């Protein structure tokens with residue numbers, strides 16, 4: 001058996017971190033985050049010192065590719081704590097530039 005690369009080990013580690021703090025809703029298929037959340041109830045996790053949304057991390061881990069900075073993983077279900085990548089749809093984020101745009 002080939003040894004795993006550091007990157008592959010990190011993927012397994014982060015998947016395990018997410019799954020250890022998750023409860024699966026068998027009716028909806030939602031992966032409900034039991035860890036810390038922000039004020040709006042969205043799950044966050046610390047990775048390499050930065051807090052990132054669990055949906056973003058789950059998407060990168062299970063889809064095998066990171067989301068570009070201007071995209072986010074939106075839920076297709078109604079559960080704000082769900083991070084099942086199957087329930088995520090990629091959306092382009094609107095950049096807030098009103099101050100620069102106005103009056104130009």
Ligand SMILES: [Zn+2]
Pocket residue numbers: 028029030031075077078079082083084087
């Ligand atoms: Zn869901």
